[in-house]
Amino acid sequence: MIPEAFPLQRAAxxxxxAIVGGGPSGFYAAEALLRSGQSVDVDMFERLPVPYGLVxxxxxxxxxxxxxxxxxxxxxxxxxxxxxxxxxxxxxxxSIGALRPCYHxxxxxxxAPVSRLMDVPGEGLxxxxxxxxxxAWYNGHPDFRHCKFDLGTERVVIIxxxxxxxxxxxxxxxxxxxxxxxxxxAHALDALAASxxxxxYLVGRRGPDQTRFAAKELQEFEELADCDLLVDLDDFQGxxxxxxxxxxxxxxxxxxxxxxxxxxxxxxxxxxLFGLSPLGIEGDGHVQRILLSQRQLNAQAISSRNxxxxxxxxxxxxxxxxxxxxxxxxxxxxxxxxxIAGRLAADGGALPGLYACGWGKRGPQGTIGxxxxxxxxxxxxxLADLPQLGEPPRHPxxxxxxxxxxxxxxxxxxxxxxxxxxxxxxxxxxxxEKFIAVDEMFAATSEASHVEP
Amino acid sequence: MPYVVTDLCTGCRxxxxxxxxxxxxFHIDDAMTYIDPQHCIDCGGCVPVCPVGAIKAAHxxxxxxxxxxxxxxxxxxxxxxxxxxxxxxxxxxxRKKAIVLR
Numbered sequence: 419m420i421p422e423a424f425p426l427q428r429a430a431x432x433x434x435x436a437i438v439g440g441g442p443s444g445f446y447a448a449e450a451l452l453r454s455g456q457s458v459d460v461d462m463f464e465r466l467p468v469p470y471g472l473v474x475x476x477x478x479x480x481x482x483x484x485x486x487x488x489x490x491x492x493x494x495x496x497x498x499x500x501x502x503x504x505x506x507x508x509x510x511x512x513s514i515g516a517l518r519p520c521y522h523x524x525x526x527x528x529x530a531p532v533s534r535l536m537d538v539p540g541e542g543l544x545x546x547x548x549x550x551x552x553x554a555w556y557n558g559h560p561d562f563r564h565c566k567f568d569l570g571t572e573r574v575v576i577i578x579x580x581x582x583x584x585x586x587x588x589x590x591x592x593x594x595x596x597x598x599x600x601x602x603x604a605h606a607l608d609a610l611a612a613s614x615x616x617x618x619y620l621v622g623r624r625g626p627d628q629t630r631f632a633a634k635e636l637q638e639f640e641e642l643a644d645c646d647l648l649v650d651l652d653d654f655q656g657x658x659x660x661x662x663x664x665x666x667x668x669x670x671x672x673x674x675x676x677x678x679x680x681x682x683x684x685x686x687x688x689x690x691l692f693g694l695s696p697l698g699i700e701g702d703g704h705v706q707r708i709l710l711s712q713r714q715l716n717a718q719a720i721s722s723r724n725x726x727x728x729x730x731x732x733x734x735x736x737x738x739x740x741x742x743x744x745x746x747x748x749x750x751x752x753x754x755x756x757x758i759a760g761r762l763a764a765d766g767g768a769l770p771g772l773y774a775c776g777w778g779k780r781g782p783q784g785t786i787g788x789x790x791x792x793x794x795x796x797x798x799x800x801l802a803d804l805p806q807l808g809e810p811p812r813h814p815x816x817x818x819x820x821x822x823x824x825x826x827x828x829x830x831x832x833x834x835x836x837x838x839x840x841x842x843x844x845x846x847x848x849x850x851e852k853f854i855a856v857d858e859m860f861a862a863t864s865e866a867s868h869v870e871p
Numbered sequence: 872m873p874y875v876v877t878d879l880c881t882g883c884r885x886x887x888x889x890x891x892x893x894x895x896x897f898h899i900d901d902a903m904t905y906i907d908p909q910h911c912i913d914c915g916g917c918v919p920v921c922p923v924g925a926i927k928a929a930h931x932x933x934x935x936x937x938x939x940x941x942x943x944x945x946x947x948x949x950x951x952x953x954x955x956x957x958x959x960x961x962x963x964x965x966r967k968k969a970i971v972l973r
Contacts, residue, residue, distance in 0.1 A: 442893070483912050483913050484912055484913070484914055486894070486912045487893045487894055487912055487914075489894075490893065490894050490895070632915065634915045634928070665919055665924075666919050784891075784916070785891065785893070785914050785915065785916030786893040786914055786916065787891040787892050787893035787894075787914060787916040787917075788891050788916060789893075790890065790891060790892070790893060791890040791891055791956075794890070794955070
């Protein structure tokens with residue numbers, strides 16, 4: 419079809435790029451495109467009506483300073499050429515296939531939403547959950563607002579030694595007073611206030627010198643109001659870091675050593691255990707214990723024995739992977755979209771016009787800013803390819819209205835949701851009280867703002 | 872408590888920190904980078920990527936480096952933001968070797 423057939427075709431000669439996903443990597447990709455000096459328009463599609471991805475639904479409520487990064491995202495959203503379409507799930511309606519004819523390039527910034535499974539018997543018994551589900555629940559993610567976690571139990575086991583495991587443990591360990599002035603979802607604050615949890619076991623497969631804990635996150639455990647720290651280093655006294663040791667893991671080890679000498683006096687305990695691999699989960703209709711294989715390091719030999727830890731609640735936090743999408747090449751081993759420096763690739767060749775950035779490109783690692791460098795790399799390749807990519811036959815606005823995109827939240831409408839959430843939080847001394855249902859979010863875009871005059 | 876660039880950066884200025892800063896709070900002069908404490912969000916992402924270990928949390932600075940808190944604050948106000956990575960200064964790799972071996 420010839421472009422003249424489409425009167426909507428605005429700005430001839432400008433490139434159009436769609437970004438799927440409104441989290442950090444998507445925003446940094448938009449920034450790199452819009453700062454490139456090239457004539458590029460960017461449309462960002464986000465499944466939920468609200469932007470920021472894991473900054474809103476992943477970063478823990480007691481890390482408010484990190485969330486200030488949203489100011490940077492808001493500035494990016496103000497750049498000329500940027501449009502936001504919130505509440506539009508690409509893949510259901512419309513599909514990637516429907517986006518392709520409207521854009522020169524499509525960048526997947528959809529993250530790594532699928533939790534890796536432990537793959538042991540009993541996984542999925544009531545009482546056995548993914549850590550990511552708990553995180554999404556306490557952060558008010560609409561898909562997880564109806565979750566129920568069995569906080570009437572006294573002992574919780576968390577499998578995995580990364581920062582998500584630390585977030586889960588810290589949220590379980592904190593008192594209502596330590597949480598009530600955060601942006602934690604109201605349902606989670608109520609449930610955690612009634613929690614009977616006393617013991618929180620953080621169980622890892624490897625040694626204390628090989629955790630994925632950030633020392634900075636570990637350090638926050640020293641300041642918990644009502645939780646002691648126990649670190650079992652009995653099997654790991656002689657550890658010394660070899661040459662080329664990971665500095666972050668080394669800093670974490672130093673911190674864990676310091677924990678192991680602290681006095682015990684508080685109501686709750688956080689117990690760090692090492693060298694334990696899950697074998698199975700047992701219980702009669704509900705989790706009652708986890709069986710673990712314990713690696714024993716003697717002078718020369720490595721042996722193992724099986725142990726059991728009784729618990730009524732279990733979280734697995736052993737990694738995440740990108741969600742497979744029909745027609746998009748997937749790297750099963752790494753759990754990412756198969757790509758070469760952000761260019762999607764199948765059978766050794768690049769798929770023209772399709773890209774990935776963020777966790778869906780490199781896996782779930784790094785801090786928020788790591789996405790900036792990651793998205794910049796992808797965008798450099800997009801910009802290099804754009805002149806060779808064909809003129810898209812359709813205009814993006816042809817997707818709007820009708821059944822493809824019946825409704826959406828643009829950035830000014832998100833601003834109204836935001837103001838409403840902040841106003842709802844104010845009487846409670848919270849930075850915001852999030853809306854937790856998609857329909858509530860849409861409703862808040864049309865209501866008169868309740869912020870003070 | 873923001874993060875602080877110390878004198879170990881002087882003469883190297885690798886700027887790996889700049890590429891991972893989510894909020895563009897790094898400033899630069901001819902010798903080194905500085906962190907704007909008003910804009911740093913304490914993510915700590917820059918600490919492990921610095922090839923010479925020049926960046927520290929303000930509260931963890933040894934006594935002889937505490938002055939760098941004020942130097943970062945002052946120089947960040949006087950110097951431009953650096954938005955993307957630059958080539959290191961000439962001689963940076965030799966300096967880095969000397970620092971790592973020290």
